[in-house]
Amino acid sequence: MKYGLQFRDVFAAWEFLLEGLAVTLALSVCTMVLGFFLGLACACARTYGGARFKQAVTVYIETIRNTPLLVQIFLLYFGLPSLGLRLEGFDAALIALVINLGAYSTEIIRAGLEAIPKSQIEAGQSLGLTPWQIFRYIIVFPALKAMYPALSSQFILLMLATSVVSQISVQDLFHVGSIIQSRTFRDFEVYTVIGCIYLALAFMMRGVFAVIYRQVFAR
Amino acid sequence: MIREFGTGDIVYLVFAARWTLALTALAFAGGAIVGLTLAVLRISPLAPLRFLASLYIQIVQGTPLLVWLFLFYFGLSIAGLPVNAWTAAALAYSIYGGAFLGEIWRGALIAVAPTQWEAGASLGLTYVQQMRHIIIPQAVRIATPPTIGFLVQLIKNTSLAATIGFVELTREGQLTSASTYKPFAVYITVACIYFLICFPLTQWSRRLEERFNVAR
Numbered sequence: 488m489k490y491g492l493q494f495r496d497v498f499a500a501w502e503f504l505l506e507g508l509a510v511t512l513a514l515s516v517c518t519m520v521l522g523f524f525l526g527l528a529c530a531c532a533r534t535y536g537g538a539r540f541k542q543a544v545t546v547y548i549e550t551i552r553n554t555p556l557l558v559q560i561f562l563l564y565f566g567l568p569s570l571g572l573r574l575e576g577f578d579a580a581l582i583a584l585v586i587n588l589g590a591y592s593t594e595i596i597r598a599g600l601e602a603i604p605k606s607q608i609e610a611g612q613s614l615g616l617t618p619w620q621i622f623r624y625i626i627v628f629p630a631l632k633a634m635y636p637a638l639s640s641q642f643i644l645l646m647l648a649t650s651v652v653s654q655i656s657v658q659d660l661f662h663v664g665s666i667i668q669s670r671t672f673r674d675f676e677v678y679t680v681i682g683c684i685y686l687a688l689a690f691m692m693r694g695v696f697a698v699i700y701r702q703v704f705a706r
Numbered sequence: 707m708i709r710e711f712g713t714g715d716i717v718y719l720v721f722a723a724r725w726t727l728a729l730t731a732l733a734f735a736g737g738a739i740v741g742l743t744l745a746v747l748r749i750s751p752l753a754p755l756r757f758l759a760s761l762y763i764q765i766v767q768g769t770p771l772l773v774w775l776f777l778f779y780f781g782l783s784i785a786g787l788p789v790n791a792w793t794a795a796a797l798a799y800s801i802y803g804g805a806f807l808g809e810i811w812r813g814a815l816i817a818v819a820p821t822q823w824e825a826g827a828s829l830g831l832t833y834v835q836q837m838r839h840i841i842i843p844q845a846v847r848i849a850t851p852p853t854i855g856f857l858v859q860l861i862k863n864t865s866l867a868a869t870i871g872f873v874e875l876t877r878e879g880q881l882t883s884a885s886t887y888k889p890f891a892v893y894i895t896v897a898c899i900y901f902l903i904c905f906p907l908t909q910w911s912r913r914l915e916e917r918f919n920v921a922r
Contacts, residue, residue: 553858553904554897555865557876562897565883566890643768650770654869661772668780675781682773689768 496671497680500663507663508684514577514659515646518584522645523638525585526592533593534600544593551590557651559583564655580652588645595641599634600626632704639696643689650685660684711888716895722878723899729864729874732796734857737803744808746837749815759808766805771866774798779870791872799860799867806856814849815841851918854911858904865900875899 529547532540551559564579574582603626611621653662664681668674747759766774779794787793818841826836868877879896883889 549905549908550901553862553908554900555862555876557865557868558879558893558897558900561876561879562890562893566893569888569890647768647770650772651866653772661770665776668776675777675784678773678777678781682769682777685770685773686765686768690764 492676493673494676494680496673497667497676500667500670503663503667504660504680504684507658507660508688510577510658511646511649511660511688514581514584514649514652514657515642517581518588518645518649519642521581521585522588522592525589526596529589529593530596530600533597548590548593551587552594556583556587556648557654559587560651560655576652576655576657580649580655580657584645584649584652587648588641591641592638595634595637596630598637599630602633603630635696635700635704639693639700642696643692646688646692647685709886711882711886711891715882715886715892719875719878719882719892719895720899722873723875723903725872725874725878726861726864726876726900727903729795729799729867729872730857730861733799733803733860733864736796736800737807737860740800740804741807741811744804745811745815748808748812751833763805763808766801767809771798771802771863772869774802775866775870791867791870794870795864795867795872799864802863803856803860806859807853810852810856811845811849813852814845817848818844847918851911851915854907854914858907858911861904861907862900 529544533544536544560580560583563574563583564576567574567579607625608621611625616624649659650661652659653665656662658666660681664677668677671677744759744762747755748763750756750759775794775798778797779789779791782789782794782797822840822844823836826840831839864874865876867874868880871877873881875896879892883892886892
């Protein structure tokens with residue numbers, strides 16, 4: 488039997504696809520911002536904090552990095568209500584993604600912070616700068632430059648990973664795709680279109696990150 | 707009647723992990739074939755081959771694994787192929803794993819000093835002989851820690867196969883959770899099993915990396 492590809496039904500639902508895209512973008516951007524700051528806090532605690540901080544951060548990172556994101560999301564969404572804490576799908580997804588990204592970015596940010604030669608920090612101290620001034624004027628900029636490439640690819644991976652939240656019925660791009668699939672039975676066409684949209688997003692993010700790098704760091 | 711979540715369920719979950727491991731093995735084998743091909747193409751002297759391999763990697767690394775799984779699970783039937791969860795998962799994970807392993811292994815291949823190629827050439831070895839006897843043996847040492855690191859990613863990502871009804875650890879967790887109505891206990895157990903599989907590998911990879919850095 489010959490099968491004719493038909494994208495008409497998929498594109499007819501373009502408004503619905505846009506709604507899903509908006510959710511995916513909102514989820515990705517919120518996670519990037521919150522996850523970055525969580526990672527920054529943990530990396531600072533691990534690099535400059537005491538032994539107990541270091542231990543706590545290590546336990547956090549190893550737990551998150553050695554278990555699947557899907558299970559983490561299920562635990563928050565399905566598991567927490569039995570402890571009396573009920574979360575909306577979007578909130579559960581956002582919290583799980585932030586905790587997940589936080590763990591990965593801690594490692595990246597820590598590597599960036601440790602890339603600053605100790606002698607530069609000592610130079611700052613001998614000039615009488617306060618710890619905050621040293622952080623602000625000596626550490627931040629070169630550290631950001633060192634961690635930027637790894638961090639931006641982690642962000643792109645995160646955006647792609649947000650598709651997993653469709654499994655707890657958050658209406659993101661992927662979930663919208665599944666709904667269109669169940670309405671039109673155009674399986675192949677739907678997932679091809681969805682895949683292309685994710686691909687375009689990933690390329691756009693890569694482009695934006697490259698422009699920011701050139702504007703901010705390449706001098 | 708809702709039954710309790712007891713020792714029997716935990717044993718059952720532990721046994722379900724064997725399908726996670728089986729899928730990981732299949733995915734790694736498929737991904738290794740694709741990845742090795744890509745890595746060799748990426749450093750080939752022919753520009754069109756390099757371009758095609760790079761295009762493949764860009765596309766696969768720019769789309770979610772979930773899309774590949776669903777594309778193969780629901781989409782392949784239009785080509786008239788009978789598709790079950792095993793075939794779909796094996797295909798999707800090979801394509802996905804290949805793109806990442808290809809990049810890791812390309813990095814390892816170009817990390818071998820160019821003088822090694824030249825030394826091989828000056829001994830009269832052909833391209834294939836240089837690759838086979840000089841470059842690959844050295845690249846394997848460089849590639850081992852990040853490859854184990856990716857293996858951990860792969861183990862965690864096999865959980866996504868649960869979404870197409872592939873019964874592995876996560877899917878078994880969903881089923882147990884549905885029948886015992888103890889989602890918290892079930893998913894904690896599932897997470898612990900993943901952790902027990904992944905953590906030793908993570909540590910091993912880190913140790914190898916440290917040893918390699920010291921040796922250098």
